[in-house]
């Protein structure tokens with residue numbers, strides 16, 4: 001029987017005075033590699049806001065978005081997942097070619113200026129495999145489904161139509177389009193059904209595809225090039241995205257059954273990630289290089305915390321400068337998208353684990369993923385490494401952050417949605433103005449926008465401006481402001 005759904009109230013918050021905040025741990029410095037010291041242990045993890053140009057370049061809206069976070073002076077601000085390939089990927093930032101460097105340099109400079117030099121800025125770099133939108137059945141059966149001899153044989157058998165083995169391709173397609181759901185399920189194999197119901201999705205195990213087979217050969221150089229561009233653009237560091245639904249997390253996954261030495265066993269799954277780290281380090285020297293990975297994939301048959309802790313120790317041994325621990329966010333259990341939309345890895349149970357809301361199981365969203373960071377940190381320390389570990393997930397009060405740090409569960413405490421709701425909240429807490437914090441409600445309006453690839457905003461901002469005000473940049477419908485309102489007490 002499934003657990004009853006619970007609606008959790010926000011945690012009560014007793015905000016510190018400025019003196020209490022100064023005595024705490026959260027606002028103390030932390031070293032992140034040979035060259036970087038963050039002034040505080042406050043951290044804004046990567047959040048894609050859908051503001052890049054269609055060809056992946058930094059826009060004025062991107063600059064405004066990050067300037068607004070930087071004005072709140074977090075210790076570290078991580079720029080959204082930024083693609084390392086030079087391929088069209090919609091309004092997601094890209095760093096797959098040198099032509100992206102000048103725009104990214106403007107972004108690094110904007111963050112430095114808006115934070116008065118207080119914030120260290122990293123870029124999260126990502127590789128992802130192709131995922132297609134869910135097709136209309138007419139398009140799928142009419143064009144996309146390959147009509148192979150094997151498909152013909154399956155159709156002939158399941159539909160008792162021997163003529164389909166040799167019939168013109170158009171007839172096979174027409175018959176399948178007219179088939180009942182039960183007939184479709186009897187004819188198509190699991191991947192074909194997935195392509196029909198969810199949109200085709202490549203996996204790292206698709207080694208029959210040359211570009212997938214060759215990932216171990218191509219990715220180390222791609223990540224190294226991307227990291228060098230991030231350095232050349234003037235950022236303080238790079239975060240390798242080894243988490244959630246994307247290529248590197250899929251190599252680490254227990255579901256990675258590659259038999260070419262890059263899968264199946266613990267060492268095999270770790271091999272490409274370690275080769276990527278080595279290539280990046282060789283290229284950028286002592287530039288800060290950290291990574292984000294999953295403390296738990298939170299899917300059936302996926303990697304759990306025991307292995308993740310061992311991964312963490314191996315990454316630390318390989319010399320990364322920080323480890324940021326996340327959870328879930330996988331395609332495997334994502335909801336089927338509507339026709340014309342792509343699957344979104346934060347819609348299923350593992351998505352809830354990644355961005356937990358107040359509507360869920362008895363554990364609630366607050367600090368939900370801290371035990372994963374704690375397990376990773378314990379394994380890293382046991383292996384003799386001092387690598388800082390970053391925890392995230394439903395952390396939205398000073399007391400929570402202090403408790404995590406005091407218990408030694410993590411070295412840095414990150415807040416994504418709370419900082420989206422109020423980018424000034426770290427400064428408000430630090431200066432004894434905690435009562436003025438606009439508190440995230442953890443109901444994921446922002447995530448719903450991300451899911452539809454719409455410009456991400458917070459529902460709590462909307463009330464604070466008059467539609468049509470020419471001083472406020474808004475979404476195309478004029479209803480949503482694109483950055484948080486200014487802090488009247490700031």
Ligand SMILES: Cc1cc2nc3c(=O)[nH]c(=O)nc-3n(C[C@H](O)[C@H](O)[C@H](O)COP(=O)(O)O)c2cc1C
Nearest residue numbers: 045046047048080081355392393394415416417450
């Ligand atoms: C709109 C949105 C976009 C996100 N984009 C990314 C991303 O690009 N990379 C990433 O690692 N995590 C991403 N996340 C996950 C957050 O970094 C964070 O791990 C998660 O929201 C849980 O932290 P929180 O409870 O403090 O919000 C995103 C979250 C949101 C709400």
Ligand code: SF4
Nearest residue numbers: 440441444446458459
């Ligand atoms: S939209 Fe909701 S969940 Fe997202 S930051 Fe705002 S209050 Fe928090």
